[in-house]
Amino acid sequence: MRVEKHPILGDDRRKRDAAIIVDGDRVEAITGEPIAAALLAAGIRKFRVTPRFGSPRGLFCGIGRCTDCVMTVDGRPNVRTCVTPVKDGMVVETQAGLGAWADES
Amino acid sequence: MKMTQVAVIGAGPAGLAAAIEVARAGGLVTVIDENARPGGQLFKQIHKFFGSREHRAGVRGFHIGEQLLAETERLGVEVLLDSPVYALFPDRTVGYVHGGREIFLKAEKIVIAAGAAENPLAFPGSTLPGVMGAGAAQTMINVHRVLPGKKVLMIGSGNVGLIVAYQLMQAGADVAALIEAATQIGGYGVHAAKIRRAGVPIHLSHTVKRALGKDHVESVEIVALDSHWQPVAGSEKILGVDTVCVAVGLTPLTELAWLMGCEFAFVPGLGGHVPKHDLNMETTVPGVFIAGDISGVEEASTAMEEGRLAGTACAEALGLLDGQKALELKTVIRERMNALRTGPFGEGRRRAKECLIGLSLEGQA
Numbered sequence: 262m263r264v265e266k267h268p269i270l271g272d273d274r275r276k277r278d279a280a281i282i283v284d285g286d287r288v289e290a291i292t293g294e295p296i297a298a299a300l301l302a303a304g305i306r307k308f309r310v311t312p313r314f315g316s317p318r319g320l321f322c323g324i325g326r327c328t329d330c331v332m333t334v335d336g337r338p339n340v341r342t343c344v345t346p347v348k349d350g351m352v353v354e355t356q357a358g359l360g361a362w363a364d365e366s
Numbered sequence: 367m368k369m370t371q372v373a374v375i376g377a378g379p380a381g382l383a384a385a386i387e388v389a390r391a392g393g394l395v396t397v398i399d400e401n402a403r404p405g406g407q408l409f410k411q412i413h414k415f416f417g418s419r420e421h422r423a424g425v426r427g428f429h430i431g432e433q434l435l436a437e438t439e440r441l442g443v444e445v446l447l448d449s450p451v452y453a454l455f456p457d458r459t460v461g462y463v464h465g466g467r468e469i470f471l472k473a474e475k476i477v478i479a480a481g482a483a484e485n486p487l488a489f490p491g492s493t494l495p496g497v498m499g500a501g502a503a504q505t506m507i508n509v510h511r512v513l514p515g516k517k518v519l520m521i522g523s524g525n526v527g528l529i530v531a532y533q534l535m536q537a538g539a540d541v542a543a544l545i546e547a548a549t550q551i552g553g554y555g556v557h558a559a560k561i562r563r564a565g566v567p568i569h570l571s572h573t574v575k576r577a578l579g580k581d582h583v584e585s586v587e588i589v590a591l592d593s594h595w596q597p598v599a600g601s602e603k604i605l606g607v608d609t610v611c612v613a614v615g616l617t618p619l620t621e622l623a624w625l626m627g628c629e630f631a632f633v634p635g636l637g638g639h640v641p642k643h644d645l646n647m648e649t650t651v652p653g654v655f656i657a658g659d660i661s662g663v664e665e666a667s668t669a670m671e672e673g674r675l676a677g678t679a680c681a682e683a684l685g686l687l688d689g690q691k692a693l694e695l696k697t698v699i700r701e702r703m704n705a706l707r708t709g710p711f712g713e714g715r716r717r718a719k720e721c722l723i724g725l726s727l728e729g730q731a
């Protein structure tokens with residue numbers, strides 16, 4: 262969910278000028294915002310599952326340190342979505358385990 | 367190889383303030399930061415700062431960030447972004463990565479202002495999506511303007527927990543409760559009063575037992591603690607929340623100082639292991655200075671003063687300022703810094719800092 266109105270920051274006037282493809286679905290986004298922000302705005306919270314137990318992980322530290330938020334982005338696995346900015350047309354996939362490079366699978 | 371007089375690592379309040387002082391004295395300074403934007407954590411702080419007028423009290427954090435950036439720009443300070451520093455060499459060469467390339471920068475002095483990271487808290491379910499650092503949630507709501515969830519449990523009643531709980535409400539979330547394991551509130555009374563007035567219950571002597579949910583948090587179980595910190599059987603309560611924010615302190619990001627061979631001291635009041643430093647913020651490795659949360663977790667206003675001190679000391683060491691002028695500048699900064707370290711919380715930090723500085727001076731004697 263986006264914070265459209267805010268008592269201190271005012272209205273959010275940024276345009277949803279981009280779209281990313283998340284597991285095949287189109288998700289509206291804003292160029293330059295972290296991928297994780299666009300996902301949370303769309304209500305997507307599970308970003309990957311762990312290699313051995315398949316347990317879900319999502320945003321945790323938000324500063325690029327914990328790697329809980331990694332996903333496969335444009336065919337590249339283990340991309341930290343909390344610090345990677347959105348570009349229009351990005352293809353984002355929920356990552357299973359350590360993921361795989363697009364050209365390996 | 368690229369050369370500079372002072373390399374500052376970290377473009378947060380401490381690093382920018384240090385760079386500004388060096389540039390003001392006529393020095394060549396390069397700031398390096400791993401993030402896409404400068405300002406560190408200032409831009410998520412939308413509350414008004416405490417302190418006196420010289421500390422810009424009453425000014426909101428993000429406005430202070432804008433002022434710092436404007437000043438850096440006016441002075442022509444070079445700020446390299448998207449550039450994580452991964453190496454420091456004994457000859458004060460800084461190695462960083464930019465655009466997938468390794469780059470080396472040779473500096474005469476280094477200021478490490480790497481900041482701090484939030485502490486995690488382990489409990490069953492703590493890895494579920496929806497459990498996150500309070501600071502992470504704060505970044506999402508105040509910088510990126512996205513709510514991480516609709517209904518939140520806040521763990522920890524220090525200033526971060528209290529302030530972020532309030533800001534989550536400002537952003538439109540519902541805060542179900544704030545829990546604190548200790549018997550009293552950790553942060554300022556005024557912050558606590560604000561969230562109480564908003565109707566958020568604060569449960570003291572309570573902790574989290576587990577977070578429940580399949581793909582993400584759907585509810586959380588809390589439990590009361592007795593005077594020996596043991597769970598009180600039968601006191602468990604389930605809260606229907608989708609988000610759990612963890613605000614249980616911060617730890618200084620000291621990796622680069624360890625790498626450089628700085629001597630450390632363990633000072634719990636400052637967040638754990640911190641590099642020893644003298645009154646000029648210089649570590650036990652000559653020419654290597656620290657400033658801000660890496661030298662002990664405090665507030666942004668103190669971080670800026672430490673940055674100014676380190677920057678002024680660097681300028682002096684480089685011969686850009688004469689001893690008399692440098693002493694005048696440093697005295698004013700130190701007075702402002704001491705004024706910030708007063709009151710029930712500041713006193714403790716001042717004592718912890720004095721102990722740290724004492725340890726480092728002892729080593730020199």
Ligand code: FES
Nearest residue numbers: 321322323328343
């Ligand atoms: S949430 Fe920790 S690295 Fe992204």
